[in-house]
Amino acid sequence: MPEGHTVHRAARDHDGDFAGQRVLVSSPQGRFPAEELVDADGRAHLERVEAYGKHLFYVFEGERVVHVHLGLFGKFFRRRTPAPASRSSTRLRLEGEAMTLELVGPTACELVSVEDMRAITARLGPDPLREDANPRRFYAYVARAKAPIGAILMDQSRICGVGNVYRAEVLHLLRVHPETPGKALPKATLRAMWRLTAGLLRRGVEEKRIVTTRGLTLAKPRERVPRHDSTHVYRRRWCRTCEGPVSTYTLRARTVHYCDACQPLEAAAE
Ligand SMILES: [Zn+2]
Structure with missing residues:
Protein backbone atom coordinates (compact mmCIF):
# COMPACT_ATOMS: atom_id res chain seq x y z
CA MET A 1 0.00 0.00 0.00
CA ARG A 123 -14.50 11.83 5.66
CA LEU A 124 -10.71 12.02 5.91
CA GLY A 125 -8.55 13.34 8.71
CA PRO A 126 -6.18 16.26 8.13
CA ASP A 127 -3.36 15.52 5.69
CA PRO A 128 0.01 16.88 6.89
CA LEU A 129 1.12 17.26 3.25
CA ARG A 130 -1.66 19.70 2.44
CA GLU A 131 -1.32 23.41 3.11
CA ASP A 132 -4.95 23.57 4.22
CA ALA A 133 -4.49 20.84 6.85
CA ASN A 134 -5.84 21.59 10.31
CA PRO A 135 -3.94 19.52 12.89
CA ARG A 136 -6.31 20.63 15.67
CA ARG A 137 -8.81 18.03 14.46
CA PHE A 138 -6.15 15.36 15.02
CA TYR A 139 -5.12 16.73 18.43
CA ALA A 140 -8.72 17.00 19.62
CA TYR A 141 -9.52 13.40 18.67
CA VAL A 142 -6.35 11.88 20.14
CA ALA A 143 -6.74 13.79 23.40
CA ARG A 144 -10.00 11.88 24.07
CA ALA A 145 -9.11 8.54 22.49
CA LYS A 146 -8.70 5.30 24.40
CA ALA A 147 -7.45 3.65 21.19
CA PRO A 148 -3.71 3.00 20.93
CA ILE A 149 -1.81 5.70 19.09
CA GLY A 150 -0.38 2.97 16.84
CA ALA A 151 -3.91 2.35 15.52
CA ILE A 152 -4.92 6.03 15.35
CA LEU A 153 -1.94 6.93 13.16
CA MET A 154 -3.09 4.40 10.54
CA ASP A 155 -6.72 5.53 10.68
CA GLN A 156 -7.19 7.71 7.59
CA SER A 157 -10.23 9.36 9.14
CA ARG A 158 -7.98 10.79 11.90
CA ILE A 159 -4.77 11.65 10.04
CA CYS A 160 -4.05 11.06 6.38
CA GLY A 161 -1.16 9.53 4.55
CA VAL A 162 0.55 7.56 7.31
CA GLY A 163 1.17 3.89 6.53
CA ASN A 164 3.05 1.16 8.31
CA VAL A 165 6.55 2.52 7.76
CA TYR A 166 5.89 6.10 8.86
CA ARG A 167 3.85 4.84 11.82
CA ALA A 168 6.73 2.73 13.12
CA GLU A 169 9.33 5.41 12.54
CA VAL A 170 7.42 8.40 13.92
CA LEU A 171 6.57 6.53 17.13
CA HIS A 172 10.15 5.37 17.48
CA LEU A 173 11.65 8.83 16.94
CA LEU A 174 9.30 10.22 19.60
CA ARG A 175 9.96 7.23 21.90
CA VAL A 176 6.27 6.42 22.10
CA HIS A 177 5.07 2.81 22.50
CA PRO A 178 2.44 1.99 19.85
CA GLU A 179 0.01 0.71 22.50
CA THR A 180 -0.04 4.04 24.34
CA PRO A 181 -3.67 5.21 24.56
CA GLY A 182 -4.14 8.45 22.64
CA LYS A 183 -5.37 10.35 25.66
CA ALA A 184 -2.20 9.51 27.63
CA LEU A 185 -0.05 11.51 25.23
CA PRO A 186 0.94 15.03 26.25
CA LYS A 187 -0.12 17.82 23.93
CA ALA A 188 3.52 18.66 23.21
CA THR A 189 4.10 15.10 22.00
CA LEU A 190 1.10 15.35 19.68
CA ARG A 191 2.36 18.59 18.20
CA ALA A 192 5.80 17.03 17.73
CA MET A 193 4.13 13.99 16.14
CA TRP A 194 2.32 16.16 13.59
CA ARG A 195 5.45 18.16 12.73
CA LEU A 196 7.63 15.08 12.44
CA THR A 197 5.08 13.24 10.31
CA ALA A 198 4.75 16.25 8.00
CA GLY A 199 8.52 16.60 7.72
CA LEU A 200 9.12 12.93 6.98
CA LEU A 201 6.28 12.78 4.44
CA ARG A 202 7.65 15.89 2.69
CA ARG A 203 11.06 14.31 2.53
CA GLY A 204 9.41 11.21 1.05
CA VAL A 205 7.75 13.29 -1.68
CA GLU A 206 11.13 14.79 -2.65
CA GLU A 207 13.15 11.57 -2.50
CA LYS A 208 10.38 9.25 -3.75
CA ARG A 209 11.14 6.76 -1.00
CA ILE A 210 10.92 6.57 2.76
CA VAL A 211 14.08 7.51 4.63
CA THR A 212 13.67 8.47 8.28
CA THR A 213 17.32 8.44 9.31
CA ARG A 214 19.87 11.26 9.17
CA GLY A 215 17.50 14.11 9.92
CA LEU A 216 14.74 15.53 7.81
CA THR A 217 16.92 16.67 4.94
CA LEU A 218 19.97 15.10 3.44
CA ALA A 219 23.26 16.80 4.14
CA LYS A 220 24.47 15.84 0.70
CA PRO A 221 21.94 16.11 -2.12
CA ARG A 222 21.47 12.83 -3.99
CA GLU A 223 23.05 10.89 -1.18
CA ARG A 224 21.74 7.36 -1.47
CA VAL A 225 20.93 5.99 1.97
CA PRO A 226 21.12 2.19 1.78
CA ARG A 227 17.82 0.43 2.41
CA HIS A 228 19.01 -1.31 5.58
CA ASP A 229 19.93 2.08 7.00
CA SER A 230 16.82 4.00 5.90
CA THR A 231 14.72 3.20 9.00
CA HIS A 232 15.26 2.85 12.75
CA VAL A 233 12.94 -0.07 13.52
CA TYR A 234 10.71 -0.78 10.53
CA ARG A 235 11.55 -4.21 9.08
CA ARG A 236 14.75 -4.32 11.08
CA ARG A 237 15.84 -7.05 13.47
CA TRP A 238 17.96 -4.68 15.55
CA CYS A 239 17.06 -1.20 16.62
CA ARG A 240 19.20 1.39 14.90
CA THR A 241 19.08 3.58 18.01
CA CYS A 242 20.06 1.16 20.81
CA GLU A 243 21.01 -2.00 18.88
CA GLY A 244 18.53 -4.02 20.97
CA PRO A 245 16.04 -6.40 19.34
CA VAL A 246 13.08 -4.92 17.45
CA SER A 247 9.72 -6.26 18.64
CA THR A 248 6.68 -6.89 16.46
CA TYR A 249 3.02 -7.64 17.05
CA THR A 250 -0.16 -7.45 15.04
CA LEU A 251 -2.42 -4.44 15.54
CA ARG A 252 -5.63 -4.38 13.47
CA ALA A 253 -4.18 -6.88 10.99
CA ARG A 254 -0.93 -4.99 10.36
CA THR A 255 2.47 -5.73 11.85
CA VAL A 256 3.85 -3.05 14.15
CA HIS A 257 7.61 -2.71 14.55
CA TYR A 258 8.97 -1.00 17.65
CA CYS A 259 11.77 -1.17 20.21
CA ASP A 260 10.78 -2.10 23.76
CA ALA A 261 13.88 -0.47 25.23
CA CYS A 262 13.55 2.86 23.39
CA GLN A 263 9.74 2.95 23.51
CA PRO A 264 8.66 1.61 26.91
CA LEU A 265 4.91 1.52 27.51
CA GLU A 266 5.09 2.95 31.02
CA ALA A 267 6.75 6.11 29.73
CA ALA A 268 3.37 7.11 28.36
CA ALA A 269 1.96 7.80 31.82
CA GLU A 270 4.59 10.42 32.61
ZN1 LIG B 1 16.01 0.78 20.66
Whole structure:
Protein backbone atom coordinates (compact mmCIF):
# COMPACT_ATOMS: atom_id res chain seq x y z
CA MET A 1 0.00 0.00 0.00
CA PRO A 2 1.57 3.32 -0.97
CA GLU A 3 1.90 5.85 1.82
CA GLY A 4 0.92 9.50 1.43
CA HIS A 5 4.23 10.63 -0.02
CA THR A 6 3.82 8.37 -3.08
CA VAL A 7 0.35 9.69 -3.80
CA HIS A 8 1.35 13.35 -3.36
CA ARG A 9 4.36 12.84 -5.58
CA ALA A 10 2.13 11.30 -8.23
CA ALA A 11 -0.22 14.30 -7.98
CA ARG A 12 2.68 16.71 -8.39
CA ASP A 13 4.14 14.81 -11.37
CA HIS A 14 0.79 14.32 -13.10
CA ASP A 15 -0.18 17.95 -12.55
CA GLY A 16 3.08 18.96 -14.22
CA ASP A 17 2.48 16.52 -17.08
CA PHE A 18 -1.15 17.31 -17.88
CA ALA A 19 -2.61 20.39 -16.14
CA GLY A 20 -3.80 23.03 -18.59
CA GLN A 21 -3.90 20.58 -21.51
CA ARG A 22 -6.63 18.91 -23.52
CA VAL A 23 -5.76 15.34 -22.68
CA LEU A 24 -6.72 12.27 -24.70
CA VAL A 25 -8.63 10.09 -22.22
CA SER A 26 -9.41 6.42 -22.77
CA SER A 27 -9.96 3.16 -20.94
CA PRO A 28 -8.38 0.30 -22.92
CA GLN A 29 -9.80 -2.15 -20.38
CA GLY A 30 -13.23 -0.55 -20.71
CA ARG A 31 -14.00 -0.27 -17.02
CA PHE A 32 -13.75 3.52 -16.83
CA PRO A 33 -16.47 5.52 -18.66
CA ALA A 34 -14.08 7.81 -20.58
CA GLU A 35 -16.83 8.62 -23.10
CA GLU A 36 -18.76 10.46 -20.37
CA LEU A 37 -15.82 12.78 -19.82
CA VAL A 38 -14.48 13.56 -23.28
CA ASP A 39 -15.59 15.70 -26.22
CA ALA A 40 -16.05 14.32 -29.74
CA ASP A 41 -12.27 14.36 -30.29
CA GLY A 42 -11.73 12.05 -27.31
CA ARG A 43 -10.17 14.82 -25.25
CA ALA A 44 -11.00 16.74 -22.10
CA HIS A 45 -9.35 19.77 -20.49
CA LEU A 46 -7.54 18.84 -17.28
CA GLU A 47 -7.36 21.76 -14.86
CA ARG A 48 -5.32 20.29 -12.03
CA VAL A 49 -4.36 17.18 -10.10
CA GLU A 50 -4.43 17.09 -6.34
CA ALA A 51 -3.89 14.57 -3.58
CA TYR A 52 -5.63 14.19 -0.27
CA GLY A 53 -4.18 11.40 1.85
CA LYS A 54 -4.11 8.33 -0.39
CA HIS A 55 -6.73 9.72 -2.79
CA LEU A 56 -5.97 11.39 -6.12
CA PHE A 57 -8.30 13.81 -7.87
CA TYR A 58 -7.94 14.77 -11.55
CA VAL A 59 -10.11 17.85 -11.88
CA PHE A 60 -11.38 18.41 -15.42
CA GLU A 61 -13.22 21.37 -16.91
CA GLY A 62 -16.90 21.38 -16.06
CA GLU A 63 -16.31 20.30 -12.44
CA ARG A 64 -15.89 16.68 -13.46
CA VAL A 65 -13.36 14.76 -11.42
CA VAL A 66 -11.61 11.43 -11.82
CA HIS A 67 -11.14 9.97 -8.35
CA VAL A 68 -8.37 7.40 -8.02
CA HIS A 69 -7.36 5.24 -5.07
CA LEU A 70 -4.52 2.85 -5.83
CA GLY A 71 -5.32 0.39 -3.04
CA LEU A 72 -2.90 -2.50 -2.65
CA PHE A 73 -2.30 -3.29 -6.32
CA GLY A 74 -2.82 -0.10 -8.28
CA LYS A 75 0.12 1.15 -10.34
CA PHE A 76 0.93 4.04 -12.65
CA PHE A 77 3.10 3.77 -15.73
CA ARG A 78 4.38 7.12 -16.97
CA ARG A 79 5.98 7.35 -20.39
CA ARG A 80 6.92 9.91 -22.97
CA THR A 81 4.38 10.62 -25.71
CA PRO A 82 4.07 8.89 -28.16
CA ALA A 83 3.88 5.92 -25.84
CA PRO A 84 3.60 2.31 -26.98
CA ALA A 85 0.14 0.70 -27.21
CA SER A 86 -1.61 0.19 -23.91
CA ARG A 87 -1.65 -3.05 -22.03
CA SER A 88 -5.17 -4.51 -22.05
CA SER A 89 -5.46 -4.17 -18.26
CA THR A 90 -5.14 -0.37 -18.40
CA ARG A 91 -8.12 1.12 -16.60
CA LEU A 92 -7.31 4.73 -17.49
CA ARG A 93 -4.99 6.22 -20.04
CA LEU A 94 -4.20 9.93 -20.23
CA GLU A 95 -2.22 11.08 -23.23
CA GLY A 96 -0.80 14.59 -23.04
CA GLU A 97 1.56 16.63 -25.20
CA ALA A 98 4.74 15.25 -23.66
CA MET A 99 3.70 12.43 -21.34
CA THR A 100 1.33 9.48 -21.31
CA LEU A 101 0.00 7.93 -18.14
CA GLU A 102 -1.50 4.50 -17.65
CA LEU A 103 -3.25 3.31 -14.54
CA VAL A 104 -3.53 -0.42 -13.86
CA GLY A 105 -5.29 -2.26 -11.04
CA PRO A 106 -6.61 0.58 -8.84
CA THR A 107 -9.16 0.01 -6.09
CA ALA A 108 -11.07 3.06 -7.31
CA CYS A 109 -11.08 4.92 -10.60
CA GLU A 110 -14.39 6.68 -11.01
CA LEU A 111 -15.90 9.75 -12.55
CA VAL A 112 -17.38 11.94 -9.81
CA SER A 113 -18.54 15.52 -9.28
CA VAL A 114 -16.78 18.23 -7.30
CA GLU A 115 -19.40 17.70 -4.56
CA ASP A 116 -18.52 14.00 -4.45
CA MET A 117 -14.85 14.95 -4.15
CA ARG A 118 -15.66 17.20 -1.19
CA ALA A 119 -17.69 14.42 0.42
CA ILE A 120 -14.76 12.01 0.08
CA THR A 121 -12.25 14.42 1.62
CA ALA A 122 -14.70 15.40 4.38
CA ARG A 123 -14.50 11.83 5.66
CA LEU A 124 -10.71 12.02 5.91
CA GLY A 125 -8.55 13.34 8.71
CA PRO A 126 -6.18 16.26 8.13
CA ASP A 127 -3.36 15.52 5.69
CA PRO A 128 0.01 16.88 6.89
CA LEU A 129 1.12 17.26 3.25
CA ARG A 130 -1.66 19.70 2.44
CA GLU A 131 -1.32 23.41 3.11
CA ASP A 132 -4.95 23.57 4.22
CA ALA A 133 -4.49 20.84 6.85
CA ASN A 134 -5.84 21.59 10.31
CA PRO A 135 -3.94 19.52 12.89
CA ARG A 136 -6.31 20.63 15.67
CA ARG A 137 -8.81 18.03 14.46
CA PHE A 138 -6.15 15.36 15.02
CA TYR A 139 -5.12 16.73 18.43
CA ALA A 140 -8.72 17.00 19.62
CA TYR A 141 -9.52 13.40 18.67
CA VAL A 142 -6.35 11.88 20.14
CA ALA A 143 -6.74 13.79 23.40
CA ARG A 144 -10.00 11.88 24.07
CA ALA A 145 -9.11 8.54 22.49
CA LYS A 146 -8.70 5.30 24.40
CA ALA A 147 -7.45 3.65 21.19
CA PRO A 148 -3.71 3.00 20.93
CA ILE A 149 -1.81 5.70 19.09
CA GLY A 150 -0.38 2.97 16.84
CA ALA A 151 -3.91 2.35 15.52
CA ILE A 152 -4.92 6.03 15.35
CA LEU A 153 -1.94 6.93 13.16
CA MET A 154 -3.09 4.40 10.54
CA ASP A 155 -6.72 5.53 10.68
CA GLN A 156 -7.19 7.71 7.59
CA SER A 157 -10.23 9.36 9.14
CA ARG A 158 -7.98 10.79 11.90
CA ILE A 159 -4.77 11.65 10.04
CA CYS A 160 -4.05 11.06 6.38
CA GLY A 161 -1.16 9.53 4.55
CA VAL A 162 0.55 7.56 7.31
CA GLY A 163 1.17 3.89 6.53
CA ASN A 164 3.05 1.16 8.31
CA VAL A 165 6.55 2.52 7.76
CA TYR A 166 5.89 6.10 8.86
CA ARG A 167 3.85 4.84 11.82
CA ALA A 168 6.73 2.73 13.12
CA GLU A 169 9.33 5.41 12.54
CA VAL A 170 7.42 8.40 13.92
CA LEU A 171 6.57 6.53 17.13
CA HIS A 172 10.15 5.37 17.48
CA LEU A 173 11.65 8.83 16.94
CA LEU A 174 9.30 10.22 19.60
CA ARG A 175 9.96 7.23 21.90
CA VAL A 176 6.27 6.42 22.10
CA HIS A 177 5.07 2.81 22.50
CA PRO A 178 2.44 1.99 19.85
CA GLU A 179 0.01 0.71 22.50
CA THR A 180 -0.04 4.04 24.34
CA PRO A 181 -3.67 5.21 24.56
CA GLY A 182 -4.14 8.45 22.64
CA LYS A 183 -5.37 10.35 25.66
CA ALA A 184 -2.20 9.51 27.63
CA LEU A 185 -0.05 11.51 25.23
CA PRO A 186 0.94 15.03 26.25
CA LYS A 187 -0.12 17.82 23.93
CA ALA A 188 3.52 18.66 23.21
CA THR A 189 4.10 15.10 22.00
CA LEU A 190 1.10 15.35 19.68
CA ARG A 191 2.36 18.59 18.20
CA ALA A 192 5.80 17.03 17.73
CA MET A 193 4.13 13.99 16.14
CA TRP A 194 2.32 16.16 13.59
CA ARG A 195 5.45 18.16 12.73
CA LEU A 196 7.63 15.08 12.44
CA THR A 197 5.08 13.24 10.31
CA ALA A 198 4.75 16.25 8.00
CA GLY A 199 8.52 16.60 7.72
CA LEU A 200 9.12 12.93 6.98
CA LEU A 201 6.28 12.78 4.44
CA ARG A 202 7.65 15.89 2.69
CA ARG A 203 11.06 14.31 2.53
CA GLY A 204 9.41 11.21 1.05
CA VAL A 205 7.75 13.29 -1.68
CA GLU A 206 11.13 14.79 -2.65
CA GLU A 207 13.15 11.57 -2.50
CA LYS A 208 10.38 9.25 -3.75
CA ARG A 209 11.14 6.76 -1.00
CA ILE A 210 10.92 6.57 2.76
CA VAL A 211 14.08 7.51 4.63
CA THR A 212 13.67 8.47 8.28
CA THR A 213 17.32 8.44 9.31
CA ARG A 214 19.87 11.26 9.17
CA GLY A 215 17.50 14.11 9.92
CA LEU A 216 14.74 15.53 7.81
CA THR A 217 16.92 16.67 4.94
CA LEU A 218 19.97 15.10 3.44
CA ALA A 219 23.26 16.80 4.14
CA LYS A 220 24.47 15.84 0.70
CA PRO A 221 21.94 16.11 -2.12
CA ARG A 222 21.47 12.83 -3.99
CA GLU A 223 23.05 10.89 -1.18
CA ARG A 224 21.74 7.36 -1.47
CA VAL A 225 20.93 5.99 1.97
CA PRO A 226 21.12 2.19 1.78
CA ARG A 227 17.82 0.43 2.41
CA HIS A 228 19.01 -1.31 5.58
CA ASP A 229 19.93 2.08 7.00
CA SER A 230 16.82 4.00 5.90
CA THR A 231 14.72 3.20 9.00
CA HIS A 232 15.26 2.85 12.75
CA VAL A 233 12.94 -0.07 13.52
CA TYR A 234 10.71 -0.78 10.53
CA ARG A 235 11.55 -4.21 9.08
CA ARG A 236 14.75 -4.32 11.08
CA ARG A 237 15.84 -7.05 13.47
CA TRP A 238 17.96 -4.68 15.55
CA CYS A 239 17.06 -1.20 16.62
CA ARG A 240 19.20 1.39 14.90
CA THR A 241 19.08 3.58 18.01
CA CYS A 242 20.06 1.16 20.81
CA GLU A 243 21.01 -2.00 18.88
CA GLY A 244 18.53 -4.02 20.97
CA PRO A 245 16.04 -6.40 19.34
CA VAL A 246 13.08 -4.92 17.45
CA SER A 247 9.72 -6.26 18.64
CA THR A 248 6.68 -6.89 16.46
CA TYR A 249 3.02 -7.64 17.05
CA THR A 250 -0.16 -7.45 15.04
CA LEU A 251 -2.42 -4.44 15.54
CA ARG A 252 -5.63 -4.38 13.47
CA ALA A 253 -4.18 -6.88 10.99
CA ARG A 254 -0.93 -4.99 10.36
CA THR A 255 2.47 -5.73 11.85
CA VAL A 256 3.85 -3.05 14.15
CA HIS A 257 7.61 -2.71 14.55
CA TYR A 258 8.97 -1.00 17.65
CA CYS A 259 11.77 -1.17 20.21
CA ASP A 260 10.78 -2.10 23.76
CA ALA A 261 13.88 -0.47 25.23
CA CYS A 262 13.55 2.86 23.39
CA GLN A 263 9.74 2.95 23.51
CA PRO A 264 8.66 1.61 26.91
CA LEU A 265 4.91 1.52 27.51
CA GLU A 266 5.09 2.95 31.02
CA ALA A 267 6.75 6.11 29.73
CA ALA A 268 3.37 7.11 28.36
CA ALA A 269 1.96 7.80 31.82
CA GLU A 270 4.59 10.42 32.61
ZN1 LIG B 1 16.01 0.78 20.66
